[in-house]
Amino acid sequence: MRRGGELSSPAIPPSSPAAGAPPAARGDWSTLKRLFPYLWEYKFRVIAALAFMVAAKFANVGVPLLLKELVDAMDIKPGDATAVLAVPVALLLGYGLLRLSTTLFTELRELVFAKATQGAARSIALETFRHLHALSLRFHLERQTGGMTRDIERGVRGIESLISYSLYSIVPTLVEVALVLTILAVKFDPWFAWITIAALALYIVFTVMVTEWRTQFRREANEFDSAAHTKAVDSLLNYETVKYFNNEDFEAGRYDQSLERLRRARLKSQTTLSLLNTGQQVIIAIGLVAMLWRATQGVVDGRMTLGDLVMINAFMIQLYIPLNFLGVLYREIKQSLTDLDKMFTLMEKEREIADRPGALPLRLPSPLGEGGGGGDPAGDDWTVRFENVHFAYESSRPILHDVSFEIPSGRTVAVVGPSGSGKSTLARLLYRFYDVQQGRITIAGQDVRDVTQSSVRQVIGIVPQDTVLFNDTVEYNIAYGRPGATREQVEEAARAARIHGFIASTPKGYDTMVGERGLKLSGGEKQRVAIARTLLKNPPILIFDEATSALDSANERAIQSELKSAAQNKTTLVIAHRLSTVVDAHEILVVEAGRIIERGTHQQLLALGGRYADMWALQQSAESEQFGEVMGM
CATH class of the missing domain: 3.40.50.300 (P-loop containing nucleotide triphosphate hydrolases)
Known part of the structure; x- marks a missing residue:
């Protein structure tokens, strides 16, 4: 291909196998690094959200500690009214404040970080949209619109899910686990920490291995979902062709084949999910029983108080709840990363036709028939x-x-x-x-x-042979040649294209909707709208x-x-x-x-x-x- 002014022999077009090799698979960390700059634009909100998250976890861990003091404080002598009024009431108020603080800091975290999440999603979606418009005609002739729009939709949703699951669930859980392990190791014998670590390690290894194995079924289900969506969109866009050849049953059969493959893939995904959940529950139950057995022994031996037993049980329940969803969270995070990677892959699709570095706008000669202007x-x-x-x-x-x-x-x-x-x-x-x-x-x-x-x-203005209109009003489609044109200018262009009389005769005039791809208009009417649009551009x-x-x-x-x-x-x-x-x-x-x-x-x-x-x-x-x-x- 010609570069820098020299002439060369014809090059292999990008559609050939040599130029069209599929991109190498991106790792999860690479996808996260690709996402990070969009979030870091809101660095102060990110830092504030992390601070609120840590504060919420400190308050959450403080609840079992205060609950232990409250239980131990109830070991008072009968008739001691002063102790009843002074100690439990203060502890109860503190307990209530800690509970409130946990919720307050959590909501503040979400409130502060919401703008970063939505801002990043908006920036990436807009950049992808702009990039798709910048890609060559060859790409758009080969694309499958239904599948591509579904990839963008899932990618945007994946940003929100990824941030939600990681910042709001995984990271807080890790912070809480670290705090609980520290308390158990310092306050009691190290076996409490080792039992917890062993249960967590076994749980995480099992979850990751099974989830990695299950990912193939989830990915397969998504591919069949995109294929079914593509077939449905393509069939509906070609509604008239389907009717012309009386092929409604044929199209329904094709769509049903895609839905059947999707059903089978989702059944595999659900079966393996049940296996994952059962294994997780077994590991958690064993760890919880071992912890409570050792705590009970401590109370019997007099090394621990009843409050310690209640505290350990509360700690285990607090850890158990997020751990119960760790498999789901890990799977969703992996899926969000996969969806996000697909959108990043679209964003990184190489432009076949791109402006050269430092390219300047076309230098405008003198306007024809005016004699003046910007030089010739x-x-x-x-x-x-x-x-x-x-x-x-x-x-x-x-x-x-x-x-x-x-x-x-x-x-x-x-x-x-x-x-x-x-x-x-x-x-x-x-x-x-x-x-x-x-x-x-x-x-x-x-x-x-x-x-x-x-x-x-x-x-350049063009009136193409095959005119495709936006599913909007006649005025919008004509004014598309010059966005911001007045109604008078639109009507003048319509008169020049000999379509003003037809538009004026319709009940809604220039506010008439033309339908999907302009199907409500005849071929001649669509072409005259295209002519008017180009005449308006002038x-x-x-x-x-x-x-x-x-x-x-x-x-x-x-x-x-x-x-x-x-x-x-x-x-x-x-x-x-x-x-x-x-x-x-x-x-x-x-x-x-x-x-x-x-x-x-x-x-x-x-x-x-x-x-x-x-x-x-x-x-x-x-x-x-x-x-x-x-x-x-």
Whole structure:
């Protein structure tokens, strides 16, 4: 591929196996490190949340200690009213305050850290969204929208789950375990600490090993879930096609196959989850019995008080509750990391078409017909040139072969030829959806690869052959050509595209919803909305890619005059199948198998008697036959 101005032979496109190798699996720590900068933007909230978390755990550990003092304080002599009033009441108040402090610090932690969590999720989701829009057309032609949107949805949710489970559950539990072990080792004999450590170690090892084994079933279930969602979305987006071929049962069968695979995967996941939970409960029960047995022996031997026994039991219950969910937490954290990694993988998807480092915006020449403005680089105004262009979507199937032509500033050049000859590829290359493998394309004397993509697309307006609209109002879809345009400007563009009368005749006018992909409008109506959108943008360079292909003859002739007026003093590339729409072009290029085989004006090409003349005669004959059939009805 051309780099830095030199010419090279065609490179292997990114879709080939050499360039499309799957990314290496990212480790959990790598995913966490990738997430950390987004959280560290809220460093003061992170530090405050950690401080509140530690304070909450200190208060929580203090509850059993105070409960022990309360139980021991109840060992008083009958009739000692002073002790009853002084000691237990104070301890009860302290006990209540510690309980309240635990809840208060926990809520403060969540309140403080909520902004960091939601802010990080928003930043990552927005960055992913922007990056997906920045990826090449090749990526979006190969994507599966349903699965990709589900990956983004799960990734955003995974951020919240990961932070919630780790900061709100795992880390606090580890802090509490450390505090309890310290108290048991210092206050009593070390065996209490060793029993607790052994139970915890066995519990954690068992949980991690079984959960790692179970991850394959959870991942498999997620893949089947994405596949089922993709099939459902794809089928619903193509609702009309399904109806045309009466294939509702076929689509339901395909969807049911995906759901059946999902059901089996989820059953495996649930079965192994039951195994995990049973094993955890056995380990916890053994550890708890061993601790209470030793504590009971201590009370019997007089080495420990009844309050010590109550305290140890309370400690075990406090540890038992979060430990009971450790398997679930670990599994969810692993799943959140997997989901987050998928979204990071999307974010790191390499751009096939990227601005070069330090690329500057396209230098704007003098506005056509105004004489002033920002200078005229190389004296080219808005001239577009294709210079010895070679291009292939795949290395094994070249599309364009040494194509060279010029669209002089303010002139119209038409490209005609059979389907698959490479006509629409010219528009895609000019718009820089792809980069040429050899040669170059210039606008105003500047190679489109040396300037920013945004500045190139800002000066080009296109009416595509296949018009897709947003599921919004007619006004929104027309105004999309110039966000912020007034209703009057939108209506003016609609009048120029000959669709204002139709819009005004509908009950809601410009507030009419066009439906998913504009399916509530006819093909001709959608195309006229696309024309209005481009006319509203009013760029200096226009591309009409079969712009009137969905219109009837009457409307085609009417709009053709509007397009001709819109192209006045603009650099225009017209891609056409019907030759009658390009007879007034300043130059017509006949393209076949990716090569320009003829060029000239309409009259010159007819006089040449070559491929164009044959195409013209064939289309005239077909139109005459259609006219005769209509008149004979």
